[in-house]
Amino acid sequence: MSAVLQPTLTLQAYLDWENAQDEKHEFVQGEIFAMTGGRRTHGRVLLNLARRLAEALEGTPCQVFADSMKLQVADDTILYPDVFVTCSPADLATDQIFREAKLVVEVPPPSTQAYDRSKKFALYRRLPSLQEYILVDPETRRVEAFCRNAASEWVLRDMSDDLGMEASSLGCAVSMADVFAGVDPPAEGAAAPRSGTPSG
Numbered sequence: 001m002s003a004v005l006q007p008t009l010t011l012q013a014y015l016d017w018e019n020a021q022d023e024k025h026e027f028v029q030g031e032i033f034a035m036t037g038g039r040r041t042h043g044r045v046l047l048n049l050a051r052r053l054a055e056a057l058e059g060t061p062c063q064v065f066a067d068s069m070k071l072q073v074a075d076d077t078i079l080y081p082d083v084f085v086t087c088s089p090a091d092l093a094t095d096q097i098f099r100e101a102k103l104v105v106e107v108p109p110p111s112t113q114a115y116d117r118s119k120k121f122a123l124y125r126r127l128p129s130l131q132e133y134i135l136v137d138p139e140t141r142r143v144e145a146f147c148r149n150a151a152s153e154w155v156l157r158d159m160s161d162d163l164g165m166e167a168s169s170l171g172c173a174v175s176m177a178d179v180f181a182g183v184d185p186p187a188e189g190a191a192a193p194r195s196g197t198p199s200g
Contacts, residue, residue: 011075024068027078028123035080036111041138042082044182045107049083049136049174056172062087062102071098073127079120082107085170088129100129103169107136121146125154131169138183141176 008030009017017032018025024035050066057064066083073079078097081104086092088100104124108116116135124133133146133154142160147168149155159165164173 011072011078014078024080026080027076029074030076036109039109039138041183042107042109045136045138045179046082048179048181049105049107052174052178053083053085053167053170053172056167056174057085057170060087061089061092062170063092065098069098070096071101071104071127073123077123077126079123081105085167086129099127101127102129103132103134103167104130105134105136107138110139113137132167134165134167136165136179138180141180143176143179 009027009032010030011027014027014032018027025032026035027033046066050064054064062085064083064085065081068080069084070078071081071084081101083105084098084101085103086098086101088102091098091100106116106120112120121133124130131148135142135144137143140160142158143162143165145157145159145166145168146154147157157168162176164175165179166173
């Protein structure tokens with residue numbers, strides 16, 4: 001990402017400016033950053049995840065949102081998660097800004113892998129409601145989850161070789177076949193999940 005405007009802005013100034021733009025921009029600690037466009041594989045996996053998680057959560061108080069919804073993680077920071085789930089009545093009544101996501105899934109392109117794993121994850125951790133942060137890489141088919149435990153510590157779980165992507169914070173799972181449906185297999189030598197269906 002690259003900064004669009006140099007002066008530090010207030011939240012309202014960002015919202016007024018962003019709502020007049022054709023493209024999406026994230027608001028990070030008072031600065032505005034242009035978002036990079038995703039690849040075909042990014043879009044395919046994003047839609048797969050949103051669809052399958054919505055199916056798994058049907059009939060529950062939780063709802064899935066994707067791609068174009070604003071999530072406020074602090075007074076000076078608003079992000080656009082690829083996919084997130086909220087079970088908050090306040091969130092489910094909002095028109096524009098969500099504030100209580102329970103799960104966030106990012107499908108980062110190679111150019112932002114390091115950012116999503118470090119700085120962006122640090123930003124998301126400022127959100128008290130967040131219980132799980134999952135990174136999905138369509139190129140290598142790596143799926144890694146960071147889960148908040150009872151001591152509020154973040155624990156890494158690598159699910160790349162599992163049969164399914166488990167969203168433990170929601171008590172549901174999506175098979176890897178469904179996560180990567182419509183995406184070319186990884187290059188020879190790259191790690192790929194075993195075939196089958198997830199347990200539970």
